[in-house]
Structure formats: structure tokens, C-alpha cells
Amino acid sequence: MTRPRPRVVVLGGGPGGYEASLVAAQLGAEVTVVEAEGIGGSAVLTDCVPSKTLIATAQVLTRARESGELGLQLLAGEGSAAPVDLAAVNERVRALALAQSHDIAESLRSRGVQVVTGRGRLAGRDPGPRGGHRVAWTATGADGGTGGDGATGPQDGGELAADVVLVATGASPRVLPDAEPDGERVLTWTQLYELAELPEHLVVVGSGVTGAEFAGAYRSLGARVTLVSSRDRVLPGEDADAAGVLQDVFARRGMTVLSRSRAQSVTRTHDGVEVVLTDGRRVTGSHCLVAVGSVPNTDGIGLVEAGVELSDSGHVAVDRVSRTGVPGIYAAGDCTGVLLLASVAAMQGRIAMWHALGDAVAPLDLGQVCANVFTDPEIATIGPPPDDSVRTVTLPLAGNARAKMQAFGDGFVKLYCRPATGILTGGVVVAPGASELVHPLSLAVAGRLTVDQVAQAFTVYPSLSGSLAEAARRLHTRAQA
Numbered sequence: 001m002t003r004p005r006p007r008v009v010v011l012g013g014g015p016g017g018y019e020a021s022l023v024a025a026q027l028g029a030e031v032t033v034v035e036a037e038g039i040g041g042s043a044v045l046t047d048c049v050p051s052k053t054l055i056a057t058a059q060v061l062t063r064a065r066e067s068g069e070l071g072l073q074l075l076a077g078e079g080s081a082a083p084v085d086l087a088a089v090n091e092r093v094r095a096l097a098l099a100q101s102h103d104i105a106e107s108l109r110s111r112g113v114q115v116v117t118g119r120g121r122l123a124g125r126d127p128g129p130r131g132g133h134r135v136a137w138t139a140t141g142a143d144g145g146t147g148g149d150g151a152t153g154p155q156d157g158g159e160l161a162a163d164v165v166l167v168a169t170g171a172s173p174r175v176l177p178d179a180e181p182d183g184e185r186v187l188t189w190t191q192l193y194e195l196a197e198l199p200e201h202l203v204v205v206g207s208g209v210t211g212a213e214f215a216g217a218y219r220s221l222g223a224r225v226t227l228v229s230s231r232d233r234v235l236p237g238e239d240a241d242a243a244g245v246l247q248d249v250f251a252r253r254g255m256t257v258l259s260r261s262r263a264q265s266v267t268r269t270h271d272g273v274e275v276v277l278t279d280g281r282r283v284t285g286s287h288c289l290v291a292v293g294s295v296p297n298t299d300g301i302g303l304v305e306a307g308v309e310l311s312d313s314g315h316v317a318v319d320r321v322s323r324t325g326v327p328g329i330y331a332a333g334d335c336t337g338v339l340l341l342a343s344v345a346a347m348q349g350r351i352a353m354w355h356a357l358g359d360a361v362a363p364l365d366l367g368q369v370c371a372n373v374f375t376d377p378e379i380a381t382i383g384p385p386p387d388d389s390v391r392t393v394t395l396p397l398a399g400n401a402r403a404k405m406q407a408f409g410d411g412f413v414k415l416y417c418r419p420a421t422g423i424l425t426g427g428v429v430v431a432p433g434a435s436e437l438v439h440p441l442s443l444a445v446a447g448r449l450t451v452d453q454v455a456q457a458f459t460v461y462p463s464l465s466g467s468l469a470e471a472a473r474r475l476h477t478r479a480q481a
């Protein structure tokens with residue numbers, strides 16, 4: 001007798017959900033993804049893909065403005081008006097995100113994954129002979145969902161039986177009670193792409209990764225920008241040296257950064273916005289982006305009723321193979337709050353399926369996560385932050401031949417290793433294109449290479465990656481005689 005195919009239902013079609021679905025299909029499961037808004041999730045439709053597309057445009061303007069040293073006069077320098085057609089920029093951003101969403105949906109369907117356009121929730125145990133869980137869904141698409149359980153036409157909703165459920169419902173922008181977004185002047189990051197004209201003066205509340213990325217991008221596009229930061233410096237969660245470089249660059253490019261300034265309320269005035277700080281100061285602007293973190297989408301989807309443990313912040317508690325405490329229910333991505341990155345969501349989703357479907361699996365290792373802040377310069381990191389137990393070398397890029405040729409001096413490479421063994425444990429790269437430069441370090445950390453092994457590999461001359469090898473060389477410790 002052949003064993004029945006395992007039935008997997010995935011709630012949420014972002015990177016956590018769609019990458020898991022691909023793995024589950026590859027391992028022979030019958031897979032259904034229930035997605036309320038669009039395959040690709042927030043990552044593709046409102047967060048990573050749109051923001052990085054916008055930033056690609058902004059970077060061109062930065063290069064043009066800072067081209068004077070190269071002997072070019074493309075734009076007259078900081079503060080010069082740039083010919084930005086924001087409606088066209090945003091149209092491109094939205095089209096690219098939609099196309100990416102369609103591509104991923106197509107790739108799921110081509111591998112036999114059923115996609116249901118609806119909002120799903122856990123609906124109790126399955127009374128059938130195989131046991132497991134039930135997932136109820138309500139159609140959210142204009143034409144109804146594509147139908148679960150072998151239905152052929154549009155439906156308003158239905159129920160699915162599952163041996164394994166993966167909850168990958170993501171997170172949504174946190175809204176402050178006295179800073180309600182109106183979608184026109186007071187905006188969350190998901191609403192920026194509806195702007196048809198460049199804000200005259202954008203006030204950004206929140207100096208974490210999202211706030212810093214948008215503040216930098218809008219300044220490059222030509223908007224006046226005030227960044228309201230509740231902490232001493234921008235990017236409080238990142239490497240302090242890297243954040244220092246960025247703060248200097250922001251100031252040089254004419255951005256106003258208000259440190260140790262906490263926003264209390266944001267209100268709309270007749271022609272703009274007013275941000276009141278907790279110390280009574282008032283900041284006015286034409287628009288305000290509120291980027292103060294996110295909340296997990298875990299309310300009202302039957303998790304508590306199913307016995308799944310949630311943290312005080314509402315995140316789903318999972319172990320390193322993405323298991324919740326309830327057999328057969330796994331969770332991945334932003335709804336778990338483990339590390340809010342698309343790459344981590346995807347890995348958690350894959351790990352869940354490898355584990356649930358009995359394939360070889362290694363638990364999630366956050367010490368190997370590569371991350372990047374897409375400011376200009378970019379800040380890429382690999383490995384846990386350095387502490388007193390590691391040896392560190394930092395090389396400013398101002399001394400790198402290629403950097404001089406390309407006329408940029410803001411940035412550095414920092415490597416750190418275990419003193420006893422020389423094994424590289426992490427690094428930070430601050431440079432244009434740092435997201436690409438960090439990959440060799442990621443390979444080295446994953447492969448537990450020593451600084452000598454990194455130093456002995458050839459790099460191109462002249463190249464920024466030459467500074468990675470040079471930093472590794474400086475970490476060499478002479479062997480004891």
C-alpha cells in the first residue's frame with residue numbers, strides 16, 4: 001500500500017511561506033498556500049522589493065551629485081534640484097513588485113503548489129482518519145479564491161485539511177495611537193509608493209533600518225529630510241562605527257538628524273504635518289513617514305485556540321527548527337520575531353519543511369546570517385557583533401586604490417576572528433555595494449575559514465575586495481616557535 005502524500009497548508013505567501021512551499025512540493029507533499037494579499041508577501045509587494053527599487057533610483061542621483069571629483073558636472077552638488085518624476089519612479093516600483101509577485105506565483109503553480117487567494121485561520125483538529133489540523137479560509141481576491149480541496153471555480157471560502165501547517169503571516173507597520181497614518185501626508189512605508197510628487201520636506205520618525213533607508217533615499221531624490229531619532233545616533237541596532245559613518249554622510253548631504261528626540265504625536269496641518277516631540281519641540285514638514293517597527297500578524301487566526309504559545313509582543317514562539325509547541329504546527333518569518341529579514345524568513349520556512357517532512361535538517365544558526373542596510377553607503381554585516389573575546393581589524397576604504405579611483409572615501413571593512421584559532425567569526429563592510437562585497441566573508445564564516453585562508457585567496461587588483469584580504473592579513477598572528 002502506498003503511503004498518502006503529506007498535506008501541507010501554508011498560511012501566508014511571503015518568503016517564509018513561498019520558500020517553504022517550494023521545499024514541501026519538492027519533497028512530494030500536497031501543498032496549498034493561502035495568501036490574503038498577493039504571493040511574495042509584504043517582502044515583494046510593500047517592503048524589500050519596492051524599497052530597494054526606489055533606492056536604486058536614488059543611488060543614481062547620489063552618484064551624479066558627487067561626480068564633481070571625477071571631473072564631471074552631472075548635477076551641481078548637494079541640494080541641487082534633481083529632475084525626479086516621482087510618479088514615474090513609483091509606477092516602475094509598483095510594476096516591478098507586481099511582476100515579481102506574478103513570477104513567484106507562477107513558479108509555485110508550475111511545481112504543483114495550489115495557491116488560494118484568501119485569509120486563513122486555524123480551525124481546530126481534523127476529525128478525519130488521518131487527524132491533523134483544519135485551516136478555514138475566506139476569499140479576499142476579486143474573483144474569489146482559486147478554491148481549495150480540488151474545487152474548480154471561484155469560491156467564497158472553504159476548509160483545508162493538513163498534516164502540517166506553517167504559519168508565515170508576517171508583520172504590519174506599527175501605528176502610534178497619536179500618529180494615525182492617513183495615506184496622504186502621514187504615511188507608513190507601505191503607502192509611500194502612491195506619492196505622485198516628491199515631498200517638499202519629509203519628516204521621518206524612526207531611525208532604525210527602514211527609517212534610515214528611506215531618509216537617505218528621499219534626501220538623494222532631492223527632498224528636504226528631517227530624521228527624528230529617539231536614540232543617540234541613527235541605526236541603534238547596527239555596528240556603532242558603521243552608524244557613525246552614515247550619520248556623518250547624512251549630515252554632509254544636508255539631512256537634519258534630531259537625536260534623542262522622541263515623537264509623541266503626528267498631526268496633519270492645512271498644508272503639511274506637525275510632529276510634536278515628547279520634550280515639547282515641534283517639527284513641521286510637508287509629509288511624515290512613521291517607521292517605528294512592526295507588529296506580528298498573529299491576531300484572530302486561531303493560534304491561541306490551537307494552543308500555540310505567543311510572546312507578550314504577540315510573536316509565535318518557535319524553536320530552531322521552526323516548531324511551535326503544538327505538533328504539526330510550525331511558524332516562520334516576521335510573525336516569529338526571530339530576525340526580521342526576508343532571508344531568515346525563507347530559511348525558517350525551508351527548515352520547517354525539511355523537519356516536518358523528514359529530510360536532513362540543520363537548526364537555524366543566527367551566527368551565520370548576512371544582513372545589509374541599503375543606505376548609501378551600504379552597511380553589510382555577517383556574524384554576531386564583535387565583543388571582547390575577538391580580535392578586530394578595521395581598514396578605512398579611503399586608503400583603497402579602487403575607492404580612490406571611484407572617488408568615495410566613506411566606509412571601511414572590519415573583520416574579527418577568534419584569537420586562539422584565527423577562525424573568522426564575522427565582519428562589517430561599509431561601502432557602496434557592500435551587500436555584494438560581504439558574500440566572501442559569509443562563505444568564510446560558514447566554512448569556518450581562518451584569517452590566513454581568507455588572506456591567501458587572490459583578489460583582483462584594484463578592487464574593494466582587496467581590502468577584505470588586507471584586513472585578514474593584518475589579523476595574522478605569527479606562529480609560536
Ligand SMILES: Cc1cc2nc3c(=O)[nH]c(=O)nc-3n(C[C@H](O)[C@H](O)[C@H](O)COP(=O)(O)OP(=O)(O)OC[C@H]3O[C@@H](n4cnc5c(N)ncnc54)[C@H](O)[C@@H]3O)c2cc1C
Nearest residue numbers: 012014015016036041042043048120170333334340341342
Ligand atoms: C521597508 C522594508 C524593507 C525591507 N527590506 C528588506 C531587505 O532589503 N532585505 C531583507 O532581507 N528584509 C527586508 N525587510 C524585511 C522583510 O520584508 C521581512 O522580513 C519579510 O517580508 C518577512 O517575510 P514573511 O514571509 O515572514 O512575511 P511577509 O513578507 O510579511 O508575508 C506574509 C504574508 O502573509 C499574508 N497573510 C497575513 N495573514 C494572513 C492570513 N491570515 N491568511 C493568509 N495570508 C495572510 C500577508 O498578506 C503577507 O502577504 C524589509 C522590511 C521593510 C519594512
